[in-house]
Amino acid sequence: MLARRVERIEESATFRITDLAKKLKREGKDVISLSLGEPDFDTPMHIKEAAVKSLMRGDTHYAPAQGIPELREEIAKKLREENGLDVTAENILVTPGAKHAIFEVAQTLVDDGDEVILFDPSWVTYDACVKISGGRTVWVPTDRENGFKPVNLAEYVSDKTKLLILNSPSNPSGAVLGERELKEIADLAIDHDFYVLSDEIYEKLIYDDVKHFSIGSFDGMEDRTITVNGFSKSYAMTGWRIGYLAAPKKIMKGLMKVQSHSVSHPTTFVMYAALEALRQPQDFVEEMREEFNRRRKVIVEGLREIGFKTEIPKGAFYVFPYVGDFGSGEEVVERLLSEAYVATTPGSAFGPGNKDYIRISYAASIEDIKRALERIKKVLTESS
Numbered sequence: 001m002l003a004r005r006v007e008r009i010e011e012s013a014t015f016r017i018t019d020l021a022k023k024l025k026r027e028g029k030d031v032i033s034l035s036l037g038e039p040d041f042d043t044p045m046h047i048k049e050a051a052v053k054s055l056m057r058g059d060t061h062y063a064p065a066q067g068i069p070e071l072r073e074e075i076a077k078k079l080r081e082e083n084g085l086d087v088t089a090e091n092i093l094v095t096p097g098a099k100h101a102i103f104e105v106a107q108t109l110v111d112d113g114d115e116v117i118l119f120d121p122s123w124v125t126y127d128a129c130v131k132i133s134g135g136r137t138v139w140v141p142t143d144r145e146n147g148f149k150p151v152n153l154a155e156y157v158s159d160k161t162k163l164l165i166l167n168s169p170s171n172p173s174g175a176v177l178g179e180r181e182l183k184e185i186a187d188l189a190i191d192h193d194f195y196v197l198s199d200e201i202y203e204k205l206i207y208d209d210v211k212h213f214s215i216g217s218f219d220g221m222e223d224r225t226i227t228v229n230g231f232s233k234s235y236a237m238t239g240w241r242i243g244y245l246a247a248p249k250k251i252m253k254g255l256m257k258v259q260s261h262s263v264s265h266p267t268t269f270v271m272y273a274a275l276e277a278l279r280q281p282q283d284f285v286e287e288m289r290e291e292f293n294r295r296r297k298v299i300v301e302g303l304r305e306i307g308f309k310t311e312i313p314k315g316a317f318y319v320f321p322y323v324g325d326f327g328s329g330e331e332v333v334e335r336l337l338s339e340a341y342v343a344t345t346p347g348s349a350f351g352p353g354n355k356d357y358i359r360i361s362y363a364a365s366i367e368d369i370k371r372a373l374e375r376i377k378k379v380l381t382e383s384s
């Protein structure tokens with residue numbers, strides 16, 4: 001009954017687990033949710049006030065499909081100054097969330113039968129976007145003992161490769177690719193003439209003096225990189241649905257067709273709030289990052305004590321441990337939810353090589369993380 005392109009994809013596993021956790025909560029169970037990818041902080045007050053002001057001023061009508069010019073200017077300035085990208089407001093498309101930016105890129109670039117390279121593990125939505133657009137995902141294995149770096153990437157490139165999707169820092173592994181690794185990817189893209197979508201939504205959540213680097217800043221990459229970013233993670237604005245991309249002008253024409261005939265543009269007064277987020281001091285981002293860093297240490301230490309094998313993630317707010325000693329990822333997630341009332345996500349959602357992994361989000365208070373660790377320990381090591 002449904003169109004084949006929709007039949008090809010699965011419902012988002014992260015939302016499915018969260019729904020199940022909500023159901024248990026409704027039944028009165030004290031569920032600790034470590035499954036969803038959103039900061040547990042409130043959006044800073046000055047951003048909320050900017051939205052209210054904009055609303056009261058009457059910014060309640062249609063805006064330009066590409067996004068309001070002031071915001072595109074400000075985003076271009078940020079990308080030039082912080083990320084070294086050679087862009088102007090003409091290269092910027094403001095979207096209702098980074099997720100929709102990714103969807104639009106896949107719709108614009110990927111044809112039936114095109115191949116899109118993803119590193120295994122990768123965020124669930126990339127594969128779904130590739131499939132909806134008629135493309136085929138080519139999974140590249142990563143070295144799990146060495147920062148989830150891609151292994152033998154060149155072997156997975158073919159004359160059908162149209163796009164490679166990068167995400168550093170990574171959801172779900174927290175891995176960060178360094179300048180040298182990114183240069184190797186850029187060289188391949190140039191030699192084999194494919195595009196790179198670089199999802200940099202976690203760029204501000206990075207630890208241990210590791211530096212974020214934007215692949216679009218390498219010479220020769222300005223014509224073949226689409227850089228995606230947004231406000232959800234850096235400014236705790238997940239519900240506002242606001243993000244953006246920077247693309248070469250030749251691609252922008254196609255993207256504009258998809259955006260203008262689908263969502264038209266993001267909500268007008270939300271764009272004015274996003275403008276304020278960029279223009280005002282960035283203290284909030286640093287405070288949030290420091291808090292995530294504290295939680296990261298607590299959770300990694302606790303998980304290792306339980307017997308989960310895990311690398312220490314360098315960015316984002318997830319840990320992606322190997323749980324094979326306790327069962328498959330799906331079995332462990334099921335047990336943790338039904339016996340410990342702790343919601344996590346099975347690794348299988350993130351690509352074919354992850355069935356013995358689970359993703360744990362540490363976007364929860366230290367207190368909740370500690371309670372969750374105690375319960376996990378009890379269920380997995382003290383029962384039976």
Ligand SMILES: Cc1ncc(COP(=O)(O)O)c(C=O)c1O
Pocket residue numbers: 037096097098099100123167170171199201229230231232238241242243
């Ligand atoms: C890697 C990655 N990219 C993009 C997004 C979506 O961001 P947005 O809320 O801006 O759509 C997420 C959200 O979980 C993510 O993890």
